[in-house]
Amino acid sequence: MPNSKPTLLVTGAAGQLGRRVVELALAANAGRVIAATRNPEKLADLAARGADVRHADFGDAASLREAFAGAQRMLLISTGSLFPLGLRLGQHRAAVAAAVEAGVRHVCYTSGPAPYPIAGGGLIDDHFWTEQALFASPLEWTILRHQIYADTLVNAIAAAAQSGQLHSSVGTAGMNYVTREDCARVDAAALVADWNGRRILDVTGPKPVTQDDVAAIGAELTDRPIRHVTLTREAQRAGMTGAGLPPFLIDALLAFQLAASQGYHAITSPAIADLTGKPPMSVRDFLSANRAALTPKV
Numbered sequence: 574m575p576n577s578k579p580t581l582l583v584t585g586a587a588g589q590l591g592r593r594v595v596e597l598a599l600a601a602n603a604g605r606v607i608a609a610t611r612n613p614e615k616l617a618d619l620a621a622r623g624a625d626v627r628h629a630d631f632g633d634a635a636s637l638r639e640a641f642a643g644a645q646r647m648l649l650i651s652t653g654s655l656f657p658l659g660l661r662l663g664q665h666r667a668a669v670a671a672a673v674e675a676g677v678r679h680v681c682y683t684s685g686p687a688p689y690p691i692a693g694g695g696l697i698d699d700h701f702w703t704e705q706a707l708f709a710s711p712l713e714w715t716i717l718r719h720q721i722y723a724d725t726l727v728n729a730i731a732a733a734a735q736s737g738q739l740h741s742s743v744g745t746a747g748m749n750y751v752t753r754e755d756c757a758r759v760d761a762a763a764l765v766a767d768w769n770g771r772r773i774l775d776v777t778g779p780k781p782v783t784q785d786d787v788a789a790i791g792a793e794l795t796d797r798p799i800r801h802v803t804l805t806r807e808a809q810r811a812g813m814t815g816a817g818l819p820p821f822l823i824d825a826l827l828a829f830q831l832a833a834s835q836g837y838h839a840i841t842s843p844a845i846a847d848l849t850g851k852p853p854m855s856v857r858d859f860l861s862a863n864r865a866a867l868t869p870k871v
Contacts, residue, residue, distance in 0.1 A: 578604035582644035603765035631664035641675035687837035730791035747781025775842035
């Protein structure tokens with residue numbers, strides 16, 4: 574009998590998220606797994622476990638068509654090419670076009686929370702227009718709108734434990750942080766799923782937490798006083814500029830904080846539990862599991 578299992582493909586397979594999705598897809602034994610990356614030499618271990626490692630450069634449309642050949646279901650992981658503005662969106666559009674040309678049936682895309690168009694472009698603008706490219710294509714798709722990674726809180730709390738202050742311009746609004754591991758689990762589940770059609774899934778943690786909550790959890794786990802200090806966006810921009818962050822990244826971070834302050838990051842979705850059978854990890858549990866990394870070394 575012919576093999577009825579689909580051929581699965583993961584882009585950005587040498588990145589933290591992509592590598593983990595490939596590992597989970599291989600473990601699921603749901604079909605042949607293609608691991609596409611600019612750096613195939615970094616995936617020798619996954620090749621040894623059965624992954625078909627292929628070279629794919631988002632700046633080379635021909636390499637994408639070759640890498641995508643034979644895949645039925647694909648996870649398009651948003652690239653890290655944030656600058657210059659517009660580069661990443663062009664890469665994503667090229668990937669959607671290559672998927673159509675290669676005969677891919679279903680594309681899962683890792684989008685961001687509450688994407689909307691931004692004059693001049695930006696991180697969330699890239700997600701918005703990538704989604705539009707999928708909408709306009711003949712493809713079936715699953716859009717996975719990842720909320721902010723809880724993983725980002727580790728460094729934030731470690732710094733706050735030293736200064737005693739956790740800065741944001743979010744105010745009292747909640748943010749439903751989700752761990753990278755939970756995102757990998759739901760991405761892999763969507764990729765291997767025997768599901769066809771078009772859907773948008775918000776990928777969230779179990780409940781929103783405020784920055785006051787984060788500060789309190791951080792203080793408890795580090796045994797250091799930490800309080801949340803709400804800044805104006807102008808003050809936060811000045812602080813980020815003083816820290817040497819590039820303007821495009823400052824704009825992206827402030828756009829996230831603005832959307833969060835307006836409540837767009839406070840939604841709760843059952844997507845992770847529904848697709849994986851296991852609920853997402855809470856911020857408290859995640860930070861407790863990473864407690865050793867929170868406390869400044871003396």
